[in-house]
Amino acid sequence: MTTVATPGRAAPRYFTWAFIVTGAGLLLGGLVGWAYTGTWAGVLSYFFICAVLAVLEISLSFDNAIVNANKLKTMRPEWQRRFLSWGILIAVFGMRIVFPLLIVVVAAGIGPVEALRLAASEPATYSRIMQDAHLPITAFGGTFLMMVALSYFFDPDKDIHWIGWIEAPMARYAAIRGIEIAVALAIAVLFSMLLPEAEGQAFMNAAIMGLLTFLAVEVLGGLIDSRSATATAASGGVGAFLYLEVLDASFSFDGVIGAFALSQNIFVIAIGLGIGAMYVRSMTIMLVEKGTLSEYRYLEHGAFYAILALSVIMYAQSLVHIPEVLTGLLGAGLIGVAYVSSLRCRAAE
Template identity: 30%
Template sequence: MATRSLLTVPLLTTVAAAAVAWSVLGPAAALAFVALALLEIAMAADSSVPMAGIAGRLHSPARRLFLSLGIVAGVLAMRLLLPPAAVAVGDATDPASSVGEAVFEPGSFSAHLAEVRPGLAAFGAAFIWLVFAEYLFNTDRTSRRSWLGRLEARLARVARPRVWSLVTAGAGVALTATLVGADRGWAPGGVLPVVLGGAVGIGAYLGSKQLAAWSLHGRTGTDTASIGVGRGAWRIHVHASTVVFERGLVVFMLFEILDGVYSLSGSGVSGTDGLGAVEQAAVAVAAIGVGAVFLARLTSRLDEAAGLRRLRYLKAGAAYVLGVLSVLLWTSLLLPIPGVVVGWFGSVVIGLALATSLPWRAWWRRARRGLTGRARTARG
């Protein structure tokens, strides 16, 4: 499948939805939708690499479900439902009221979301660090070539990698809580959300892994080819759902927490200021849907082409994107993170991983042989 065909569905959907928005809501809504949709498509390109790595480990029926409905539904659910859920839990309010406030009173909802943001950021940082630590400490003990040299190779061979993962995550929570406490005079309202958020993030990760292990009948490793057969076939779909949760949480944190862009509204994007709350929500939901569809198609393309096997360092790059994201989340509890950093760090890391994966030496040797052959022909 060529790049042109890969982009056909999301681009046609974008054009059609923009035309509908123009005719129903006006040019401001159409322009805002296009801007949001293009941003969603660009950010989906980063997320597709780790998604493809997970898809390659799933049994065939679950892989098809994951690559089609699973990714789209997971991203939509995490992006649209997690912010109101976080506000409802943090403020001890009715979830339905939080959803209504997100749609009809985006300004008030943004203020409430900012109040619970420290706990959310601490939760996401701890959870995402543990996902990254699976690669860093090679918890699956897979054979691989280190991308960053000897230090990475040594970390991949440590004894008890899961213990190291938990220890480093706990150290990150403790260090961040200490720095936040020192910065804010050890006020309980400043330290407690960081500690509780980090603890809940570690607990959620362990719960997700426990559910995944149960769905795999307690097998070790990531080979799922022999499961999901017969009466227990539904278990592999439970495993796939844990993957969707992990990646959906990563995408949510990337968009909603670090750069503060649109929960259920399109505030912050040029052209949305003249729209009502419901119109902004409709534009944002449609743009998120387009990004989710593109993510599913791009992930499927990488899986079909075995891109992660051919480009050996792409998986490493995707893992380090998660590591940097978790560090940025912890840092954002102390310092504001510029949006440009969030918008480009993933693309830079993935680009470096792609560049180092390409067979430059083989291409150079073939080019030299070709030049030598032509020179000999010319002399003859």
């Protein structure tokens, strides 16, 4: 698990570890079902929920894999290996287990041990606390993802456009310093005004924190990498690693919160979403090694449109409930259209 795979192998072999984790995870999910219910019906129910959660995570993460691959291809080999080993451990253990516990610790003002006890013995109470924290989480994660997408489109050096009438003006206006920050803040203010005063203030505070986190990751990564001997050698180091970790966390917010609609058991949620995270890792490796992003020129555009759509959906969830399945289908649909457009472009060349 600690090395980047060898180029040229068949596509299914990229998913070897994902298949292994799927089998182990579903078996573990069944054991959790037996531990909580002591019945075969409970085993099958927990087994099924783990499988559904894994599919949900995969459907929500096509764009995540593409953006990971785009960043990963510029990283030095040792940092590629670190992201694909340490990074997946952080994604599975940190975001799917520690993060929900920390939310409960902060929201309920209790200790980590008590939060873990709630998760294990009082899942309904645990789920209620998680749902109560939904508003600031969506504002924070939505703002970070929006900045990721806007930074891609507001790029003066971007010369390949998929939807030209949208992207060409954005690339041209990128010369205006801070325009992507202004756009993100304007959208955040608009949504906060649609909420009751207290909720609107909480939404805006979390949105500003999401913006500051994005800027902090950019600045911190640049400062750390600039300590290296040359800018070229540093371009794919700690900064890129930090960026990808926070990006993965932002993608995970929606899936973790939405998973509580299917199960209130944190261990089942961690298993199901962890399985999905392994497929994201496998897809990332395959995209990097096969050069898919350069071969299909609009695939990356589709991923960033999907990220922008996800950020707006996360904002909209502060007002209305939007099923996670719809979110996943929208993202997959945008990437699918971009893929077809790439094929047509290749055929016309």
